[in-house]
Amino acid sequence: MIQDINPSAQVFLANVSALTNQITQLTNETSSGLKISQPSDDPGDMVTLMQVRSELDSNQQITRDLTPVLSNTQAAEQALQTAVDLVNQATSIGTQGANTLTSATQNQALAEQVSSILQEVVGVANTQSNGQYLFSGDQPQSPSYALNSASPTGVAALLANPTATQQISDSNGSTFPVSLTAQQIFDDQSSGVGFAGNTMNLDNPATAFLTAGTQTYTFNYTDAGDNAQSVSVVLNGGVNGINGTTVISQLNAGLAGTGITASINATNGTVQFASSGAFTVGVAAPTAGTSTVTAAADAVNVAQYNVQSAAFSGAGNTLSGADTFTLSNGTDTADISLASGTTVAAAVNTINAKLQAAGITDVSALATGDGTGISFQGASSFSVVDTTAGNGTASPLFTTTGDVAVTSAYPGNVFYAVNSLLLGLQNNNQTAIIAAVNSLELAGTYLNTRLSFYGSVQDRVQQAQTLATQQNTQLQTQLSNTEDADITQVAVQLTQDQTNLQAALTAESQMPKTSLFNFLG
Amino acid sequence: MGNLITALQSSAAAMQAFEQALETVGNDVSNSSTTDYAAQSVSLEALPFQPGQGLPGGVTVGAIQSSRDEFAERNVRQQVSLLGTEEATSQGLSSIQTNFTVSSDGGVAGALNQLFSDFSSWSVSPTSTAAQQTVIDDAGQVAEQFQEMYGSLSQNLTNTGQAIQQSVSQINSYASQLATDNQQIQNGDTDDAGLDASIHSTLESLSELTNITARQESNGTWTVLADGQTPLVMGTQTDQLSVSFSTPATAPATVAGGTPPARIIDSEGNDVTYQMSQGELSGQLQVYNTVLPSLIGNAYQQGGLNVLAQGVADTVNNILESGNISDGPPAVPGIALFTYNAGAPTAVASTLGVNPAATAGQLAAIEPGPPEVSNGIALQLAALANPTTPTGQINGYSFAGYYGSLASQIGEQASDAQNQLTVQQQTVAQARSLRSQISGVSLNEEAAKLIQFQNAYQATAQTVNILDTLTQDTINMLPTTS
Numbered sequence A: 001m002i003q004d005i006n007p008s009a010q011v012f013l014a015n016v017s018a019l020t021n022q023i024t025q026l027t028n029e030t031s032s033g034l035k036i037s038q039p040s041d042d043p044g045d046m047v048t049l050m051q052v053r054s055e056l057d058s059n060q061q062i063t064r065d066l067t068p069v070l071s072n073t074q075a076a077e078q079a080l081q082t083a084v085d086l087v088n089q090a091t092s093i094g095t096q097g098a099n100t101l102t103s104a105t106q107n108q109a110l111a112e113q114v115s116s117i118l119q120e121v122v123g124v125a126n127t128q129s130n131g132q133y134l135f136s137g138d139q140p141q142s143p144s145y146a147l148n149s150a151s152p153t154g155v156a157a158l159l160a161n162p163t164a165t166q167q168i169s170d171s172n173g174s175t176f177p178v179s180l181t182a183q184q185i186f187d188d189q190s191s192g193v194g195f196a197g198n199t200m201n202l203d204n205p206a207t208a209f210l211t212a213g214t215q216t217y218t219f220n221y222t223d224a225g226d227n228a229q230s231v232s233v234v235l236n237g238g239v240n241g242i243n244g245t246t247v248i249s250q251l252n253a254g255l256a257g258t259g260i261t262a263s264i265n266a267t268n269g270t271v272q273f274a275s276s277g278a279f280t281v282g283v284a285a286p287t288a289g290t291s292t293v294t295a296a297a298d299a300v301n302v303a304q305y306n307v308q309s310a311a312f313s314g315a316g317n318t319l320s321g322a323d324t325f326t327l328s329n330g331t332d333t334a335d336i337s338l339a340s341g342t343t344v345a346a347a348v349n350t351i352n353a354k355l356q357a358a359g360i361t362d363v364s365a366l367a368t369g370d371g372t373g374i375s376f377q378g379a380s381s382f383s384v385v386d387t388t389a390g391n392g393t394a395s396p397l398f399t400t401t402g403d404v405a406v407t408s409a410y411p412g413n414v415f416y417a418v419n420s421l422l423l424g425l426q427n428n429n430q431t432a433i434i435a436a437v438n439s440l441e442l443a444g445t446y447l448n449t450r451l452s453f454y455g456s457v458q459d460r461v462q463q464a465q466t467l468a469t470q471q472n473t474q475l476q477t478q479l480s481n482t483e484d485a486d487i488t489q490v491a492v493q494l495t496q497d498q499t500n501l502q503a504a505l506t507a508e509s510q511m512p513k514t515s516l517f518n519f520l521g
Numbered sequence B: 001m002g003n004l005i006t007a008l009q010s011s012a013a014a015m016q017a018f019e020q021a022l023e024t025v026g027n028d029v030s031n032s033s034t035t036d037y038a039a040q041s042v043s044l045e046a047l048p049f050q051p052g053q054g055l056p057g058g059v060t061v062g063a064i065q066s067s068r069d070e071f072a073e074r075n076v077r078q079q080v081s082l083l084g085t086e087e088a089t090s091q092g093l094s095s096i097q098t099n100f101t102v103s104s105d106g107g108v109a110g111a112l113n114q115l116f117s118d119f120s121s122w123s124v125s126p127t128s129t130a131a132q133q134t135v136i137d138d139a140g141q142v143a144e145q146f147q148e149m150y151g152s153l154s155q156n157l158t159n160t161g162q163a164i165q166q167s168v169s170q171i172n173s174y175a176s177q178l179a180t181d182n183q184q185i186q187n188g189d190t191d192d193a194g195l196d197a198s199i200h201s202t203l204e205s206l207s208e209l210t211n212i213t214a215r216q217e218s219n220g221t222w223t224v225l226a227d228g229q230t231p232l233v234m235g236t237q238t239d240q241l242s243v244s245f246s247t248p249a250t251a252p253a254t255v256a257g258g259t260p261p262a263r264i265i266d267s268e269g270n271d272v273t274y275q276m277s278q279g280e281l282s283g284q285l286q287v288y289n290t291v292l293p294s295l296i297g298n299a300y301q302q303g304g305l306n307v308l309a310q311g312v313a314d315t316v317n318n319i320l321e322s323g324n325i326s327d328g329p330p331a332v333p334g335i336a337l338f339t340y341n342a343g344a345p346t347a348v349a350s351t352l353g354v355n356p357a358a359t360a361g362q363l364a365a366i367e368p369g370p371p372e373v374s375n376g377i378a379l380q381l382a383a384l385a386n387p388t389t390p391t392g393q394i395n396g397y398s399f400a401g402y403y404g405s406l407a408s409q410i411g412e413q414a415s416d417a418q419n420q421l422t423v424q425q426q427t428v429a430q431a432r433s434l435r436s437q438i439s440g441v442s443l444n445e446e447a448a449k450l451i452q453f454q455n456a457y458q459a460t461a462q463t464v465n466i467l468d469t470l471t472q473d474t475i476n477m478l479p480t481t482s
Helices: A009-032 A043-098 A104-125 A182-186 A244-254 A344-357 A402-407 A414-426 A430-483 A487-509 B002-030 B070-097 B107-124 B129-186 B193-209 B280-291 B304-321 B345-351 B376-385 B399-439 B443-477
Strands: A145-147 A155-157 A167-169 A175-177 A198-202 A214-222 A228-236 A261-264 A271-275 A279-283 A323-328 A333-338 A363-367 A374-378 A383-386 B040-046 B059-066 B212-216 B222-226 B230-234 B242-245 B262-265 B324-326
Touching (some): A009 B399, A043 A167, A043 A182, A043 A414, A043 B376, A104 A145, A104 A155, A104 A182, A167 B107, A167 B376, A175 A430, A228 A244, A228 A344, A228 A363, A244 A261, A244 A271, A279 A363, A333 A344, A344 A374, A414 A430, B002 B040, B002 B443, B070 B129, B070 B193, B070 B212, B070 B399, B107 B129, B107 B399, B129 B193, B129 B222, B129 B230, B129 B242, B129 B280, B129 B304, B129 B345, B193 B212, B193 B222, B304 B345, B304 B399
Antiparallel strands (some): A167 A175, A198 A271, A214 A228, A214 A279, A261 A271, A323 A333, A323 A383, A363 A374, B212 B222, B222 B230, B242 B262
16 A cells, blocks of 8 residues: 555654764764763773773873972982082092191191081081972971081981881882982991891701700890890700791790790791890700701891990909990980999990980890890990090900991991091091091992982983883873774764765655645646 | 336435545545544445345445554554663663763762872872872862762652653553543444544553553453553553552662662552563663662662772772871871761762861871881872772772773663664654554545545436436326326
8 A cells, every 4th residue: 555644754764863863973073072972982992991091190190290209319319419529528628637747727727618518418418309308208398417516427317217218109000219318328327226127047947956955045135114124035845856936936935025026037047036126135055956056156136236245254244444435326425334343234224224314215235145245226326435445444345446436337427427527627636537538438438329329219210201101102092092083984974974864855855745635626 | 217216216325325435535534644543444335236126236335444453553562662661771871871971081080080190199298288188179079079970870760760650650541541442432432433543542652651462352442461461451440550669578678778679569569560571661660770779779789889989988098097197106097088878888979078087187198017108108099090909999990990880881781772772763663654554544545535436426426317307307208187
């Protein structure tokens, strides 16, 4: 049956509607430049789109974050170069002062120059960039040092326990440190430092110990009140002996409450002790069987500053002569006197009481593991000046040339080296000037290692910037491929669809719309 | 003379038949545009011709025939039901997917990206109160975006719930209309083409709302069942449906505080939701009970948006609380940045906020270690933008990726619904076209019939005229008595 109400009209309209929707979609793509404006446009790419955009935002932020870091690193490097130049100047001045032909008056004049240099070095240590102190580590709002002529180093530390633990992340998520503290750069002391990571290794990874025997470990440590304490742990091998695991188990049982823990060193299999506080260990010979350590005398606390072992001697390990010394942590100083005949244990108690009274809570004295000497251990730098030295008193605590012993505590200390030169020039002390020049050379070498740190950080930051730039490009490309419309293709398709629509409408309009009724008279 | 009279009677009957045929043609032409009107036709039947017995022959009108084809009608109704499903689903999903901002750095994803950038910026200046304030401000933006999206989706839920109620109300209204039509049929109005058109129009409208089975009984009335099972109309009786927003006793809620599902209840209180498998109501139920709960949760699931909000809040809070605000001594531990109502899993996104105690200077940047890293916490938080470990991931996705997976899930359904809608629109158009070809009014055909019946009528009239003349002449030929 042929109908005059076109039966294909509804199909035609449905097709026109579909075509119109497609044209609308293409028009939107043309105007926005995006092929995705809502999730249904490309559901399969939604996760990729969101993740890529998130990664791109993150990467762009990392790029922005790296810029000031590089700027600060460059400023730090420049400052350290200045410090190196200043140390070189001081060395040159010291060389002049060490010349025996230089008069005391001339040395005074040189001292003024060195004083100025010390001031400048302190200024370098307090270098600011973008309102932050570059070498104040995790406390960038505060300066690190001030001049203090009363201190052996000539400066006073203004920050308690300064640290520089801040890191920066690159685009791959790898992090790396970017700064050092002024203490690490200018005020380094390789001795007399270190509660943190305070470990002691004893050797012998043998598998059967103390068969039918015992072995006594003696631990000297400081309690929470900074009082010296001692505890002995007796290992019992039993009939068949014990293995390393049992050794550790017995040790830790005996060390309960001391803060000291025993473990097997994962690297070399030795017995290892650790504590967040000061401690020493002494190991006696086993009564029978194999010793848990082969060389008890090798037990070395890597973070201690041991006094001369000969200072205490004879039965009961008594001090052979009176001794007076000062101990300073840069902020506070304790004057300590020990009478002749003082035992190690009594000396330890006296020293710790004096340290406490002076407000020095971060340095402790302990009996050494063998009980024949004293171990000074500090959570921060400290210095010891034995005032007995050179006074002719017999058997001083810190060797007969105590100042040398003190000097050894500052092998790379820039402040100490410059201040030593200053004092030597002021006192016209040729020996001290020569020693100071040596210290300056050490300090200069040390500064250069710190300079190289910032050089490597700069390289790392620049590599991170390059990586971030590459990833930005890659992510932008990926994002563009995912969400951007191919305008050429869209334009072609749009033109084609519009032509189709126009053709359909034209064809429909030309369809006969008359019926026989139109021809009836 | 007798033959002349017989011929006149036969012609008169023919004229009446042609008049009725012309009337039928006129009726078809008049209703050619009437919805669901089916063309009618008359059949002319020969009368017996036995003059000896007084049967003059001629034609008469037989029964009026409707061209309606119930198979074509049923096919249209089935396709219309499917179209209703796709229309409602597509409309609901189109509205839902507008909540996902995917073409720019806006919405939840944009706010999260900005927050992670802030964490990164803070890691460069961990002690900066300005950097921390920016973090706090943009954390507020994250919370606001979650709340906004949740609110918008909740409004979708409310609107869909109202649409379900309207659909059920409309179904009941159509059922009542059909019952009234059945009453009219029972009253004897069996050959009313207008009533027939009205009934089929109502059935088609009803099928757009839900899948129905319509059967014409021997007395001419219509019985309508939903999904072939639940009676909607039987004779003059209707069984009204209703909507219940509650959890069934057989499936109690498993998520505290979740929105109960929408259920369709028949007149006997039975849950017949599962029978609403096609039509707009089906699509609306799908959106209300499945699609939206997958995002904002209901009595049986937390919903992806709440999972995302809780994932972000818990991860950021855990990292911050593992850090220190300062080393002290004593060290000051970190505090949470986000808060939310932990007692209502489906309300996490809507209750997400910034901890009032988290002020500038109170955000923990220090990772205690060992080794301690003064900006370690800020770096961990910044790394959430592109996490490489399960921390900061949901189902293996980063937070941005998970948001993308939610958008993908909705987009996939919306795309499918739109495509199926387009196909179904064409299918319905074809079904209606097929039906029109079977039962529609052809004006050409009607015009031909009109001419045919007009000519026949005029010819018969002429015959009557001639017979009248012949009769008159015959009468005149009779001898007069005077």
